[in-house]
Every structure is written in structure tokens, then in C-alpha cells.
Amino acid sequence: MRVYYDRDANVTMIKGRKVAVVGYGSQGHAHALNLRDSGVAEVAVALRPGSASARKAEAESLTLLSPADAARWADVMMVLAPDEVQAELYQRDLAPHLREGAALAFAHGLNIHFRLIEPRPDLDVFMVAPKGPGHTVRAEYLKGGGVPCLVAVAQNASGTAMDLALSYASAIGGGRSGVIETTFREECETDLFGEQAVLCGGLTSLIRAGFETLVEAGYAPEMAYFECVHEVKLIVDLIYEGGLANMRYSVSNTAEYGDYLSGPRVVPPEKTKKVMRQVLEDIQSGRFVHDWMTECRVGQPLFKAQRRRWAEHSIEEVGNRLRGMMPWIGAGRLVDKNKN
């Protein structure tokens, strides 16, 4: 595995380019602001007319363009609109207008790897994918650090696409903690698997099952929330800092013994891995992406129904109430929906 740092990147390369960032959401705001603060003189944000994100970008005095105008203007076009709209955006607004020899960039390999976008052959195509949410990419940068990034090149028309990718990664702060070279395929498939099996899907289902088990057994929902939701962060912080062993060093021996005894009963390794392999196969075969894009074409009915059902779960109501008692949690929060 190759890891690059700021000293391996030529940050002046990106500083001399016109960089357009399409989308000003979680990743978009972080890239645009970090690039600007790293000395990229010409940064523009591209949004659809009437976009709700426009006033947030304007509040930062960033130049706003339409996606087509941005494509005519940019040397580097970073696509940070949602994955499910990127193919149409590329076809309609970017492909007809991008300058000969420009660079097209992504923060996730999905559209290129699954060939939803087949870029013009004269373009450089690279990926800079921060391994963290956009709000953390911005917050860490402001603290003088950076979130590690993955870089990959899918098309190297200029012969210098990797240098440009490293330069870009350095300007958004990735070179401060490490930039790892990978491929679009590896980034895309491991990213989808991680979020489905462990980070988002696995964890939320585990939390919910634990919460419901305690509440159904007659315990106070507030107790269930503290034990099965709130404390997840405290445990994850210890794992983040020093791995599983660091967490087990910090908890009581009783907790550690119960961990060894009951963990594999709740998540039986062989059974779980069998299902995880099926999840991985659905990702590798393109079936997951095919189903998700079909869902998007018909207006996301299943997706929206799930979002509503989870939002109505008592775990959210209890959580809101309890977080109200702990005002320090909201102080200095990463997400402020009015600004980012």
C-alpha cells in the first residue's frame, strides 16, 4: 500500500488551476472551503438554479456558477452532487461543455466503476475520497489536521493525473494525515460494503435491536437509550484511539468478560460472515447499484418510506429529550444545517 504525505505532493499544481466543485453538501462545502483556504485562488461552486445550498455558499463569498458554465470555465471539475444524480448531470451539463484536456474528479468511485459515467477520452479522471464525513473534513482542516484520503486514477490523458490528484488531496488537508493510493474498484466496493455491513447498516440495526430488547423487557427507554445508543460513542472513541484492545483495557473486567461471552452470541461470526459475503457479492456484481438506481428513477419510494419509519421510532424521541439535558453535546457541533 502506498501512502503519500504533503511532502510527496506538489500543492502548487492545484493552486494554479480553476477548480469547480459541483454540489455544496457534506463533501462539497468541505472541499470548496479547504481548497480556498489552502490558496487555490480560483474556486467556484456549481449548483442547479434554485438550489437550497446556494445561500450557504454565498454566505462564504464563494463564486456560484451553473454546472454548464462551471464546466466551460474549469480546469478541474470535482463532482460532489449525490451519486444518484451524477450520471445525468455529466451527460447533460458536463460532457458537452468540459474543456479539452480538463480533469473530472470524484470523491467516490461508484459512477465510474459501474460505468454509469463513461468519460470523454481526452479528460483526466481521478478520485480523491476523504475517509470521513465532509463535516469532519472541514473541522479537522480548521484544526490544522486532515482526514486521510484515498486517491486513484481511472483515466490519465495528460500523463500527470496522479500528480494532480495528490495536489488536490493535499489542498483539502489529506496530506497532513496520509493519502493512500487505490483503484476506483477497490474504493467503491469496500466503501459500499463498510457502510452497509458495519458502519451504517450493521451498527444501526444492532443499536435498534438492543434498545428494543431492553424497552420490551420493561426497562425505562431513557436507560435503554443511554446503554445502547449514547455510550456507543464513548466506546468507539476508545477503539478509534487505540483499537479494540485499548477499549478493552479501559472498560471493567466484567464488561470485557461479557464482551467475549455474549458478543459472538449476538453476532455469530460464521453466520454473520455468510450474510456479509452475500452483501459483498451484490455489491461486486453491480446488483446493489442497479437496484438503487432503479429505486431513484421511480422517485425513491422504498428509500423514503424507510427514512420515515426510522424517524418515527421512539429511539429518536427519547434521544432528542435526553440530548436536551446534555447541552454540551450540541456545543461546537459539526453539523449546522443553516451553514453546511
Ligand code: NAD
Ligand atoms: P450531499 O447530499 O451532502 O450534497 C449534495 C449537494 O449536491 C447538495 O449541495 C445539493 O444541493 C447538490 N445537488 C443535488 N442535485 C444536484 C444536481 N443535479 N446538480 C448539481 N448539484 C446538485 O452529498 P455528499 O454526501 O457530500 O456526497 C457527494 C459525493 O461525495 C458522493 O459521490 C459521495 O459518495 C461522496 N462522499 C461523501 C461522503 C460524505 O461524507 N457524505 C464521504 C465520502 C465520499
Ligand code: MG
Ligand atoms: Mg464510506
